[in-house]
Amino acid sequence: MQAGSSREQEAKNYLEKHRIMELLNYLTSSLLFFRPEKPREYLISILERLRIAKITGVAFPFFMDNSNIVSMFEMLDTSNKGSISFVQYKEGSLKCFLGALKMEMTEVTGVSLKRGSLAVEDNDRVAPAEEAKRQKISDHCLTKSQDELERVSPPSAVNVPEPPEAVSAREGTKNSDEQLEEEEEEEEDGLSEEGEEEEEAESFADMMKHGLTELDVGITKFVSSHQGFSGILKERYSDFVVHEIGKDGQISHLNDLSVPVDEEDPSEDIFTVLTAEEKQRLEELQLFKNKETSVAIEVVEDTKEKRTVIHQAIKSLFPGLETKTEDREGKKYIVAYHAAGKKALANPRKHSWPKSRGSYCHFVLYKENKDTMDAINVLSKYLRVKPNIFSYMGTKDKRAITVQEIAVLKITAQRLAHLNKCLMNFKLGNFSYQKNPLKLGELQGNHFTVVLRNITGTDEQVEQAMNSLKEIGFINYYGMQRFGTTAVPTYQVGRAILQNSWNEVMDLILKPRSGAEKGYLVKCREEWAKTKDPAAALRKLPVKRCVEGQLLRGLSKYGMKNIVSAFGIIPRNNRLMYIHSYQSYVWNNMVSKRIEEYGLRPVPGDLVLKGATATYIDEEDVDNYSIHDVVMPLPGFDVIYPKHKISEAYREMLTADNLDIDNMRHKIRDYSLSGAYRKIIIRPQNVSWEVVAYDDPKIPLFNTDVDNLEGKPPPVFASEGKYRALKMDFSLPPSTYATMAIREVLKMDTSIKKQTQLNTTWLR
Secondary structure (H helix, E strand, O other): OOHHHHHHEEEEHHHOOOHHHHHHHHHHHHHHHOOOOOHHHHHOOOOOOOOHHHHOOOOOOOOHHHHHHHHHHHOOOOOOOOOOOOHHHHHHHHHHHHHHHOEEEEOOOOOOOOOOOOOOOOOOOOOOOHHHHHHHHHHHHHHHHHHHHHHOOOOOOOOOOOOHHHHHHHHHOOOHHHHHHHHHOOOOOOOOOOOOOOOOOOOOHHHHHOOOOOOHOOOOOOOOOOOOOEEOOOOOOOHHHEEEEEOOOOEOOOOOOOOOOOOOOOHHHHHHHOOHHHHHHHHHHHOOOOOOOOEEEOOOOOHHHHHHHHHHHHHHOOEEEEEEEEEEOOEEEEEEEEHHHHHOOOOOOOOOOOOOOOOOEEEEEEEOOOHHHHHHHHHHHOOOHHHHHHOOOOOOOOOEEEEEEEEEEEEOOHHHHHHOOOOEEEEEEEEEOOOOOOOOOOOOOOEEEEEEEEOOOOOOHHHHHHHHHOOOOOEEOHHHHOOOOOOOHHHHHHHHHHOHHHHHHHHHHHHHOOOOOEEEEEHHHHHHHHHHHHHHHHOOOOOOHHHHHHHHHHHHHHHHOHHHHHHHHHOOOHHHHHHHHHHHHHHHHHHHHHHHHHHOOOOOOOOOEEEEEEEEEHHHHHHHHOOOHEEEOOOOOOOOOOHHHHHHHHHHHHOOOOOOOOOOOOHHHOOOOOOEEEOOOOEEEEEEEEEEEEEOOOOOOOOOOOHHHHHOOOOOOOOOOOEEEEEEEEEEEOOOOHHHHHHHHHHOOOOOOHHHHHHHHOOO
């Protein structure tokens, strides 16, 4: 009897540890909500996505979209009170869904589940500060029944269960070099138990008080004379939409999800013919994650057509693998094996691509709340290819909805379109085959649609502000995102690199700092400060691809006395970001001085561009130019400086930073700055605006491309409402910052620090 009890307890512990019941509840509830025609295939697809998320570290998306949640909420909120009781919650079986929602519990009696979330949000994972804030509210408000609610509610992410043996094996100690090699290969970004973030007492707003303001990076001047007013920028990420302007001058839109008809494409059956287990074994073979040299798949219903589909599925879904048919003990097997070693994954199979078809599939990518590189990493992991076969014309911000053109080498439109069934917050469409990839910088600019919510300005103030933006423009400052969000700005690291102060570079990147950071980064920094042991600090990081992880890996490999080589492990673009940040910091400060000294008119000694060459404005030519022609240099060895007071200001600033303006070449070639020229005033194109009234802060105020594809009618606004919003549209050339245009309209600090304070006040 005792042995039975022991086994029962062991089983119970296993189920609890791996949250099996939560997973089953989640799957069952999702099944009942969607009621798919093929439930078995639907459940397999969910588990497959969970498994891929676990392997790749990709954040697993929630199955419900906002309309599903609102519908469920309204079904339970029959009296339309805007809240539901705990009894309604429990009886409605919402427990399987709410763990993934950002709900605020704000009423003392019962549980009030409000639609919406904090204005400062990160949809990829709940920020630790937000979690802490929610915990504070819960501690204050929850009654006994609410404690029960906490027990039954699942966490925001479902862990894919593993057998106990796998867990213990994974936690075993390894040789340090071997472990580093494995991490280099696998790059598992998912949080380990050690890396899970603990709730912190500071709110996000409290943490951001350590962040930068515009004044810190030289952003101090305005060009317009109108009176500023307040408004909330990016209260929701969907309030900021970016459409790329292609090299043909056309604005990119996602408006066609159809796949080009091609007789040589395999049938749709390739996506369903393999089981989840077979896909896992094939993926492990493809990525060299086990010692198998081949994988054999039994053909259960042995027909030539079935064998053909399996061959096509393996070759299409797992680039680098070849297949053959074998007879074994009277049964037919399809055997998959590596054709060309480890390079096969990087180079898509040449012979399987029709010669008449362009080698690159171009498509329009619509994404929400993901930056471009993150999005490409997600696509490459789902397609099982290397990210470097993708190309694009420019990177787009994370906290926005963005639409841009992407090209990928020898991946069919059919396979890309299939991702629309697997991925949330992504949509791919407008497919075409072309001969050439895309190149960085080929775009002509970006078109922005921006909503500023809860504005305080009168209609007359708004009119003055927008007319000024349209006619004069704004100072072409580098925006706050150029300088980082923590108490250690990126320009400080760049300055240390240019000074050859490598110990300072290491210290600035790795030292503890105040501000909003993920919990595992905080632990890593604390470990570094305590031990100065790169391997020990690296073990605190589940996300090895971050700059800190790459530097620590380099220090483990090359030692503390070879920081230059250790730093060189960081990808080149990331390393150059630091010195470009320093150039931007100098440029911002110098432009503020130029406008303070000479105002908004060209003066003798200013610089203008003739073609790609900078020349000085002479006294007799000054009337031939406007302020919109004037450029100023980013410091470097291949630029000239203005012939007036600002030239000396450049020299003084660099001298104060222990840099020689006359010698901007670095002993390491990558860090030698050639410099560049940048216009000081930008006038946006295609400017239009509208002030709208609204009552619900959570409703979208315009349609996205996906809304239009789904046939959603545009929002209808009342003549009066509780709040007012300014909806603005404008186009900007490449490398200019929309936030700086918005700053000119509002005459407000656009830094996260200031906007967080504004959002927090607005929430209260």
